[in-house]
Amino acid sequence: QQQVRQSPQSLTVWEGGTTVLTCSYEDSTFNYFPWYQQFPGEGPALLISILSVSDKKEDGRFTTFFNKREKKLSLHIIDSQPGDSATYFCAAGNYNQGKLIFGQGTKLSIKP
Amino acid sequence: GGIITQTPKFLIGQEGQKLTLKCQQNFNHDTMYWYRQDSGKGLRLIYYSITENDLQKGDLSEGYDASREKKSSFSLTVTSAQKNEMAVFLCASSIGVNSDYTFGSGTRLLVI
Numbered sequence: 001q002q003q004v005r006q007s008p009q010s011l012t013v014w015e016g017g018t019t020v021l022t023c024s025y026e027d028s029t030f031n032y033f034p035w036y037q038q039f040p041g042e043g044p045a046l047l048i049s050i051l052s053v054s055d056k057k058e059d060g061r062f063t064t065f066f067n068k069r070e071k072k073l074s075l076h077i078i079d080s081q082p083g084d085s086a087t088y089f090c091a092a093g094n095y096n097q098g099k100l101i102f103g104q105g106t107k108l109s110i111k112p
Numbered sequence: 113g114g115i116i117t118q119t120p121k122f123l124i125g126q127e128g129q130k131l132t133l134k135c136q137q138n139f140n141h142d143t144m145y146w147y148r149q150d151s152g153k154g155l156r157l158i159y160y161s162i163t164e165n166d167l168q169k170g171d172l173s174e175g176y177d178a179s180r181e182k183k184s185s186f187s188l189t190v191t192s193a194q195k196n197e198m199a200v201f202l203c204a205s206s207i208g209v210n211s212d213y214t215f216g217s218g219t220r221l222l223v224i
Contacts, residue, residue, distance in 0.1 A: 009152065034212065043116075043202050043215030044155070089154060096208045099145070099170060102155040 004092050006103030015112045019077040023090035023103050026071065032095035033073050035064060038087045038105075047088070048075070051095065080110045114139035116216035118203050123221045127195040133188045133219045135203030143209050144186035148172055149200040149218070158201075161186055162209055190221070197223040 006023045013019045023033075031052040036044035050057045050064050050073070057064050063076045073092075077084055087107045093100040116137045125131045135144065143162050147155040147170075157170030159178035167178055177189040186203060200220050204213040 004154075006154070036213075036215075041217065043204070043217045044213075045215065046212050049212065096211060099157050099160055099168075099209070100213065101157075102147075104152060104154040 004090060004101045004103040006090050006106055008106060009104065010107040010109070012109045012111060013080050015080060015082060015110055017080050019075075019080045019084070019108060019110075021075045021088055021090070021106045021108070022072065023074070023092075024070075024072045025092040025101075027092070028071065030092040030094060032093050032100075033064070033066060034091050034100070035062075035075050036089045036091065036102075038089065044087075044089055082110045082112050084108065085110045114214070116203060116205060116214055118201075118216035118219050120219060121217070123219055125190070125193045125221065125223050127193060127223060129190075129193045129223075131190040131193055131221070133190075133201055133203075133221075135186045135188070135216060136184055137203075137205045137214075137216075138184060139205055139207075139214065140183070141205035141207055141214070142183070143206045144180065145204040145206075145213070146170075146176075146178060146186065146188045147202045147204065149202055155202065158188065160209075193221075193223040195223055197221065 034049035035047045037047040038044040090103040091100040145160040146158040156172045161180040179187045200218045203216040
């Protein structure tokens with residue numbers, strides 16, 4: 001089974017700080033890397049995604065970075081807010097060719 | 113906007129029982145998925161379906177059956193529930209295979 005490894009498992013950040021979540025993957029043919037955000041009692045929702053032709057994508061306070069050589073990706077949240085407290089999943093796959101493989105998730109808590 | 117509806121929201125079953133979970137979407141999406149979410153293990157793919165009457169096994173298909181009788185609905189059957197099993201089953205849909213997923217809010221299963 002192809003692996004997507006995510007770290008840390010849990011993280012606490014002070015309000016206004018920068019959150020950094022990381023993932024690594026094994027299959028070098030993967031070209032699509034979304035991040036999902038999940039609040040308790042809800043299903044995950046797409047937060048931001050990046051294709052392997054790019055090394056950075058930004059959406060407001062959220063930025064995802066992609067390093068093809070190291071097979072790693074990261075999610076940065078600047079000016080973290082208590083409302084960002086949720087579980088975050090990275091995923092990897094081939095766009096329009098197959099299923100997504102998800103990481104184990106990071107439970108993020110932003111303290112006021 | 114569309115919606116994915118999963119029923120039931122909560123399901124308590126007995127060991128050895130056959131249990132069916134249902135998922136309906138009105139996005140007119142082609143592809144539908146069933147994932148299992150366990151604490152600390154992320155999301156693992158059980159089955160997916162690219163179109164009506166199509167079924168593809170995921171990494172966790174043993175112990176499950178699935179059915180896609182029409183484009184808008186995708187059912188999952190736990191063929192013999194295992195005692196002390198507790199998990200959230202998430203249904204998702206997407207326009208193509210591996211494009212952005214929309215998830216339902218999940219069915220929470222407890223087997224006693």
